[in-house]
Each structure stands twice: as structure tokens, then as C-alpha cells.
Amino acid sequence: MRKESYSLPSAQPLTEAYIHREDERVAALYGYHAGAEEDWERRLKHLDQSGSKRADAHELARVLRAYNEAAHAAPEVFASISAIANGAPVVIGGQQAGLWTGPLLVIHKAVSIIGAAKSATEQLGQEVVPVFWIAGEDHDWDEANHAYVVTAEQELRKLSVARPEGGRTSVSRTAINEEKWSQLLEELEQALPSSEFKPVMLDELRQMSQRAKSLSDLFAMILSHLFGKYGLVLLDADDADMRRLEAPMFKEIIERNDELEKAYLSSAGQVKELGYALQADVAPGSANLFIFNEANGQERTLLHKKEGVFQDRKGQLSLTLAELLTIAEEQPEQLSNNVLTRPLMQDYLFPVLATVLGHGEIAYWALTAGAFRTLGMEMPIIVPRMSYSLIEGTVAKHMDKYELSFDDVMSRFEERKGQWLKEQDGLSIEEQFTDARQTFEELYKPLLALATGVQPSLAKLGDTNLQKIVEQINYMSSKTVDAFNKQFEASTRQLDRIHLSVKPLGKPQERVLNMTAYWNRYSLGWLDKLLDAPYSRTGGHEIVYL
Incomplete structure (x- = not known):
């Protein structure tokens, strides 16, 4: 095994x-x-x-x-x-x-x-x-x-x-x-x-x-x-x-x-x-015992000490030492321990x-x-106690396919997933859009300077116009990347299945599943x-x- x-x-x-x-x-x-x-x-x-x-x-x-x-x-x-x-x-x-x-x-x-x-x-x-x-x-x-x-x-x-x-x-x-x-x-x-x-x-x-x-x-x-x-x-x-x-x-x-x-x-x-x-409350005056309060639907109630009596936080239940000892002797099922x-x-x-x-x-x-x-x-x-992670056969096969170690899944899954998708991009989509954006900005800046020389008040309008065009280039880049990634939906599902199995809700498997x-x-x-x-x-x- x-x-x-x-x-x-x-x-x-x-x-x-x-x-x-x-x-x-x-x-x-x-x-x-x-x-x-x-x-x-x-x-x-x-x-x-x-x-x-x-x-x-x-x-x-x-x-x-x-x-x-x-x-x-x-x-x-x-x-x-x-x-x-x-x-x-x-x-x-x-x-x-x-x-x-x-x-x-x-x-x-x-x-x-x-x-x-x-x-x-x-x-x-x-x-x-x-x-x-x-x-x-x-x-x-x-x-x-x-x-x-x-x-x-x-x-x-x-x-x-x-x-x-x-x-x-x-x-x-x-x-x-x-x-x-x-x-x-x-x-x-x-x-x-x-x-x-x-x-x-x-x-x-x-x-x-x-x-x-x-x-x-x-x-x-x-x-x-x-x-x-x-x-x-x-x-x-x-x-x-x-x-x-x-x-x-x-x-x-x-x-x-x-x-x-x-x-x-x-x-x-x-x-x-x-x-x-x-890692636990240690409060002065705590009896570190619960009592099941019959008057309140057997509610499990923490006991505190005040002026020689045992009572709940609101003071609605009050017991002397002798009364609590009688309960311990005759009705111990009404008492309960706390973590201490x-x-x-x-x-x-x-x-x-x-x-x-x-x-x-x-x-x-x-x-x-x-x-x-x-x-x-x-x-x-x-x-x-020991802890374990159970890796099913299909999940193990997919981890091998995408060259993911257990530590990759636990520590850097999104990074490794994104890296894998980028490696599939033979068109270099993000790089081409980045180059186009930089080229546009270089071509636009002399025009912006020309407009500002004609009328200084056009500077703000020109800058706003530049940002809007850049935003549209970024928007088109994002849409193109999404469209490209859709070709790998099956792979994305397999990657996400690995993460769901090993680290659901971003926690170790043992704390969730x-x-x-x-x-x-x-x-x-x-x-x-x-x-x-x-x-x-x-x-x-x-x-x-x-």
C-alpha cells in the first residue's frame, strides 16, 4: 500500500x-x-x-x-x-x-x-x-x-x-x-x-x-x-x-x-x-461544573460561585454547598463536568x-x-492523536497527471492551477495583450501631449480617455483568456476535484468530510x-x- x-x-x-x-x-x-x-x-x-x-x-x-x-x-x-x-x-x-x-x-x-x-x-x-x-x-x-x-x-x-x-x-x-x-x-x-x-x-x-x-x-x-x-x-x-x-x-x-x-x-x-x-477559560469564581436546570427544560447551565452559593450567571438558580452535595449524592445525573x-x-x-x-x-x-x-x-x-488524509485512486491519478504533490494541494493549489493553465497557452494571450496595451500607451502619449499644448484643459479629458481605452483592452484580454480556458473545463474540474477531496473549504480533509x-x-x-x-x-x- x-x-x-x-x-x-x-x-x-x-x-x-x-x-x-x-x-x-x-x-x-x-x-x-x-x-x-x-x-x-x-x-x-x-x-x-x-x-x-x-x-x-x-x-x-x-x-x-x-x-x-x-x-x-x-x-x-x-x-x-x-x-x-x-x-x-x-x-x-x-x-x-x-x-x-x-x-x-x-x-x-x-x-x-x-x-x-x-x-x-x-x-x-x-x-x-x-x-x-x-x-x-x-x-x-x-x-x-x-x-x-x-x-x-x-x-x-x-x-x-x-x-x-x-x-x-x-x-x-x-x-x-x-x-x-x-x-x-x-x-x-x-x-x-x-x-x-x-x-x-x-x-x-x-x-x-x-x-x-x-x-x-x-x-x-x-x-x-x-x-x-x-x-x-x-x-x-x-x-x-x-x-x-x-x-x-x-x-x-x-x-x-x-x-x-x-x-x-x-x-x-x-x-x-x-x-x-x-486554550480554555479559567475564570475566577467558576465552579467548573454544569447542572441540568429542571426549571428551564433541563438546560445545561454553568455554575459560578458567589458569596458562598453556587448559581447560574443570571442568579436565577441558586444552591448552597449542602444542596449541591445532596444533588451529587442523590441525583448525580443532574451534574455535568466541563473541560477542566x-x-x-x-x-x-x-x-x-x-x-x-x-x-x-x-x-x-x-x-x-x-x-x-x-x-x-x-x-x-x-x-x-494521529491524523490522516485519504487519497482516492482517481484523485491520485489526477495529481500525477498535473504533477501536483500533496504539499502543492495543501499549500499552493491556486498558484499551481493557474501555472498549469498558463503553460497550456501556446498563443501567449496575456503577453500579446500586454504588448498591445504598452504599444498603445506609447503611441497615445505624444497625442495627449499635442492636445495639452493646444489647450491645457484637455489634459484631464485625455487622461480619462486613455484609462477607458486601457480598461477596454484589459476587458478584452480577460474575456479572451476565459474563452481559452473553457477549452480546459474538463481539466479544471479535475483540478478542483483534487482540492475538494484533499482540502475542502480550505481546511484539512479531516475537519470537514x-x-x-x-x-x-x-x-x-x-x-x-x-x-x-x-x-x-x-x-x-x-x-x-x-
Whole structure:
């Protein structure tokens, strides 16, 4: 299989400093390093010594079994859950649920989790279980509700579902009815080109949709279908049974909230002192917890502290410490973590050997270092997720035809496209019009001087007249070039198809395109190629040719 690596630019200097060890001061923010083999041994030893501080492994396994049964998991998943019950460490990572799994980066996260768990298993000589944390508690509907697909007409189309009426509750608590699922599948069927695998794929998605009550449900079923044979265990952060397991940690986060606040602020100050920008809000007075407000349609509401009480930003909801602790004990499903407390909860539930994170996530995890220490915990090993670009056979053929490298498409596509079209211009159209314009200006200027000598006031009129004639020459040049380029419309379409496939909307493929386009064309063979691609514990970008 043809494979290439590529250095994808990152917008996160702190993450780059961590991955490449470019700034030795950054090591204190994270502790372990994914590229150091001895750190994996050291972290495993720590997990063996700290089991009493975590949730009961058998109770956790019970909850995981129930959830994965509902997602129609494969036998390999239940074997993984049994290993967790017996104390096996995990590699974990997660993402918000998205329509048909959302952008490809979600698939890449799952592939990276599986790759990291496999790599750790080989090194440590004991089973390490891959776990995918579905952030179903998140309430950003506009981020979760859509998928981009390339149509048969080679156009990018956004398919989406509007939020049902009601409060801005979590994605997992937002119900999608059967009519909406059918409408979405009809739109997907119309958008995707015909293929031998299309009917089977649509039938499988239809069966899953009939069982799904929310985007999170469908998301879990699809991930289970795609990755079940690799033993990938799923959980939904908004699962009520999981919440009950989390109750003791919620109570500790609430009781020690002021200490945690100081820890987050201290870590934020440390990050800024090192010269890096903060990638998450660290605000004084924030409890770093959400509550589902029953009085407002279960709206997920961020809690703040003021004068000894926990309240929403508007002060309409107000809870004493004792009242919030009672909720944590009796109704933990009404509480929800934010980005800064979620890492703590994850480490309480699981023996986390390592966590797989995207570049933005790695940057904001630096803010949690002090919080881990405050609760007598250690941040796990941070593993940058792998990223990939899938290059279809037709696209690869066209790239070869136009002598375009992957870097050409990512960095200078319009320049290379324009250059190719100019190279086809044997008539030198632009040059001939440029020569004609210059010749005209040289002939006209003596006439303009003559007119000005006869009557000085004619200078302005003459100059205006010159500009109008030059504009008309330029207009004719543009029209002639357009007419010439029309002869190459087929080539232009091929060039544009390359760009649409590799860098849609001017972004890396993984941030836009949905996986259904590849499932439709290759069944699940494309996924096997991703899992067979080179894997690195310190991340990287691989170009995978299909």
C-alpha cells in the first residue's frame, strides 16, 4: 500500500513544544511524555499503586456492559470490558457525538486510541484496553448536528438536523424522531453517488436509526459497527448509570472547589508566564461544573460561585454547598463536568494509562496539572492523536497527471492551477495583450501631449480617455483568456476535484468530510487501511492512498 507522511501545520505552539520537547519548561505542565518508553512503565506502576482511589472496577464493567449491549457491540468489546473488570489499564480518548460520526477526525481519534492501546500492550506485556468516551453531555448542537459529503456532482453539501424545540440540554438528551432520521437518510441517499456498497450501507444506517433516540445513540452504534472487532469500549458521559458511579468524585470536586479553582488559576498563570496562550477559560469564581436546570427544560447551565452559593450567571438558580452535595449524592445525573473537570472524572473512573488528545485538547490539558495534584492524582500520559488524509485512486491519478504533490494541494493549489493553465497557452494571450496595451500607451502619449499644448484643459479629458481605452483592452484580454480556458473545463474540474477531496473549504480533509463517502465507495476497506497505516505515539499525519 502506498503511504506517505506529511507535516501538517499546527496552530498550537504549546502542543508543539510538548510533542517535540522544544521547551524543557513545558515538561512540568504534563509530567509524562508519550515518546518516552520508560514513562509508560512508570505510569503503569503508579496505576498499580493507586487503585483504591478509583471507582470500583466491577461496577464500572457492569455499567459498560449495559451501554455496549445497547450499542450492539461485538464479542471483542465484552472481552475488553472483562479485562477492565479485572483491573486492566486503558487508553482513552473521546469526542462529541456528531451526525454519522461527524468529521473524519473522530474516526482518526478512534484509530489512534486503538493504535496506542496496541502499542502499549506490546511494550508492557499485558492487555491495555482501548476506550472511547462519547461526550454526550455537551450541548453545542450546531457542532454536532451536521455532516459534509461530496455529491455525485462533485459539490460539497452540508446535511443537518435542526435542534428540536426545548431547552439547550445535552446532545444525548435531545430526542430525534423517526421522521427526522428518515429525512436525513433520504438526503444522504440523494447526495452520495451510486455504488455497489451504497444499498447495504444505507440499510445498516437505517436499522441503527430505528433504534436510536438521539445523535449520541446513533454515534455509538456506528462506532460499535466500525470498531467493535478491535475491542473498542464505548461510554456516554451523560449515561445516568455512569453518573451514579461518578457521585463520589462529584462530591469531592464540590467540597474542594475553592482549592481546585486556585489550582486552575495557578496553572493558567504558569502557562501564561511561559509565553503561551490559554486554550480554555479559567475564570475566577467558576465552579467548573454544569447542572441540568429542571426549571428551564433541563438546560445545561454553568455554575459560578458567589458569596458562598453556587448559581447560574443570571442568579436565577441558586444552591448552597449542602444542596449541591445532596444533588451529587442523590441525583448525580443532574451534574455535568466541563473541560477542566472532565479529565479528573475520567481518571477517577478508569485506570488511565494514557489519553489520546487533539492538538487543542493537549494545550488546554496543561491547565489541569495543578488540579490533578490537588486531588492526589497524576495526569496520565498525553498521546497526540494521529491524523490522516485519504487519497482516492482517481484523485491520485489526477495529481500525477498535473504533477501536483500533496504539499502543492495543501499549500499552493491556486498558484499551481493557474501555472498549469498558463503553460497550456501556446498563443501567449496575456503577453500579446500586454504588448498591445504598452504599444498603445506609447503611441497615445505624444497625442495627449499635442492636445495639452493646444489647450491645457484637455489634459484631464485625455487622461480619462486613455484609462477607458486601457480598461477596454484589459476587458478584452480577460474575456479572451476565459474563452481559452473553457477549452480546459474538463481539466479544471479535475483540478478542483483534487482540492475538494484533499482540502475542502480550505481546511484539512479531516475537519470537514464525513466518513460515509468512503464507506459508500469502499465498504469498510478504507478503515482497514487507516488501521494498517504507520502509527506513532507522538502523533503525525499520514497520507493513505485508497
